Amino acid sequence: xxxxxxxxxxxxxxxxxxxxxxxxxxxxxxxxxxxxxxxxxxxxxxxxxxxxxxxxxxxxxxxxxxxxxxxxxxxxxxxxxxxxxxxxxxxxxxxxxxxxxxxxxxxxxxxxxxxxxxxxxxxxxxxxxxxxxxxxxxxxxxxxxxxxxxxxxxxxxxxxxxxxxxxxxxxxxxxxxxxxxxxxxxxxxxxxxxxxxxxxxxxxxxxxxxxxxxxxxxxxxxxxxxxxxxxxxxxxxxxxxxxxxxxxxxxxxxxxxxxxxxxxxxxxxxxxxxxxxxxxxxxxxxxxxxxxxxxxxxxxxxxxxxxxxxxxxxxxxxxxxxxxxxxx
Numbered sequence: 001x002x003x004x005x006x007x008x009x010x011x012x013x014x015x016x017x018x019x020x021x022x023x024x025x026x027x028x029x030x031x032x033x034x035x036x037x038x039x040x041x042x043x044x045x046x047x048x049x050x051x052x053x054x055x056x057x058x059x060x061x062x063x064x065x066x067x068x069x070x071x072x073x074x075x076x077x078x079x080x081x082x083x084x085x086x087x088x089x090x091x092x093x094x095x096x097x098x099x100x101x102x103x104x105x106x107x108x109x110x111x112x113x114x115x116x117x118x119x120x121x122x123x124x125x126x127x128x129x130x131x132x133x134x135x136x137x138x139x140x141x142x143x144x145x146x147x148x149x150x151x152x153x154x155x156x157x158x159x160x161x162x163x164x165x166x167x168x169x170x171x172x173x174x175x176x177x178x179x180x181x182x183x184x185x186x187x188x189x190x191x192x193x194x195x196x197x198x199x200x201x202x203x204x205x206x207x208x209x210x211x212x213x214x215x216x217x218x219x220x221x222x223x224x225x226x227x228x229x230x231x232x233x234x235x236x237x238x239x240x241x242x243x244x245x246x247x248x249x250x251x252x253x254x255x256x257x258x259x260x261x262x263x264x265x266x267x268x269x270x271x272x273x274x275x276x277x278x279x280x281x282x283x284x285x286x287x288x289x290x291x292x293x294x295x296x297x298x299x300x301x302x303x304x305x306x307x308x309x310x311x312x313x314x315x316x317x318x319x320x321x322x323x324x325x326x327x328x
Contacts, residue, residue: 002136002163003031004267005127007065008260009038009143009185010048011101012239016323017142017168017260018049019232022056023326024268031130031137032061034123038143038188039097040105041076042067045143048105050113055235065123065147069094069189078103080246087179087187090288094144094188097178100243107239127151131158139165140267142260144185149192152199162201168263169193170207170281170294172310179289183208186283187292194283203308205281206266207294211259214274214316218255221320225327233327258323265319266311272322275313280305 006021008014021030033053035045042064049062068074073093077083080099087095102108119126127150130137139162141148152159169185170193178184186193197203217225217240225233240256247255265272280297284290296310 001029002138003134004029005031005034005130005137005139007034007036007139007141007143007147008045008049009036009040010045010052011039011097011105012107012243013258013260014039014142015048015052015106015239016236016258017264018052019056019236020261020264020268020323020326021140022052022058022060023232027058027060030060032063032119032126034063034065034126034147036065036143036147037067037074037096038185039101041096044105046118047113047116050116050118051106051111054113054115055231061119062117063119063121063123063126066150069144069146070149070191072189074188090291092287097184100246102242107241109238109241111239123147124150124154128155131155131161134161136161136163138163138267140264141165141167141169142263144188145169145192145196146189149189149195152195152201159199159201164202164204165196166263166267167196167203167205168207168260170205170283171209172207172277172294172296172312173209174293175209175212176293177208179292181290182292186294190283190285190292193292194285197281197283197308198306200306204266204311205308206259206263206311208259210311210314211257211262214314215258215262215319216255217258219253222254225324228324228327230327236327261323262314262319265322266314269318269322272314272318273311274315276309276311278307278309280307281310
């Protein structure tokens with residue numbers, strides 16, 4: 001059995017993705033969860049991951065990763081106007097996404113774990129140990145790629161043990177969600193994203209665009225999820241409350257999207273993919289309007305550059321059915 005590592009910046013959609021993994025995989029398949037600063041500061045992400053473990057009654061180890069991007073400042077931001085101001089300044093700073101997920105990352109509804117246990121080893125020490133012990137592993141990443149870039153840089157002689165890495169990040173069509181061009185995870189740490197995507201590891205990228213098209217939970221689906229009537233379905237809807245208010249303001253409807261659960265679903269069942277392309281992807285690391293944006297070599301102008309599978313569309317019905325199955 002090929003073992004799995006999950007890397008997360010545990011906010012409201014990461015939490016649902018973790019839940020899906022826990023509900024669909026044997027507990028001993030998941031070696032550990034490494035946490036990175038992103039949606040919320042690192043310490044809050046660790047707390048949130050502990051809560052999901054408790055909710056799902058699993059004892060999966062949690063490891064502390066990077067507190068900030070490789071080369072950039074990380075600013076905790078609670079207000080959407082402040083977040084937009086920093087993003088559109090086109091400077092060096094990165095921000096949390098607490099304006100989207102809540103100050104605590106889980107909708108600010110008072111969720112806290114009863115027991116909060118974090119392993120003594122760092123994420124990087126954990127990676128090193130696992131790559132020495134395991135014949136092969138797979139990785140699913142749900143946040144900025146700071147931790148995984150460290151893995152790549154510190155274990156260059158063992159990258160062949162990584163059977164596949166599934167990454168939630170970027171966009172295949174220049175559709176952004178933090179700036180006009182950039183998806184949040186890649187924008188937070190574009191240097192890390194570029195390192196990982198060009199490492200030669202077998203990679204599937206599930207970006208912001210298929211999430212927007214194929215993983216949107218509209219009002220009808222919110223009601224269907226509520227009707228499932230389990231602690232998992234209630235948790236999934238309840239923690240989206242801040243995002244749902246934002247979506248009402250932007251789109252005028254009670255809805256939320258689930259990018260990280262979509263990425264986890266692709267890992268669980270590749271048949272969810274309906275359209276993809278094998279291309280080289282570079283991430284713009286320059287400060288400016290296109291920082292964090294993806295440059296996809298659809299014309300194969302650099303045929304020798306490492307290629308990754310970029311998911312352009314998914315079967316939304318298959319994703320939704322797997323989600324409901326996971327929440328039942």
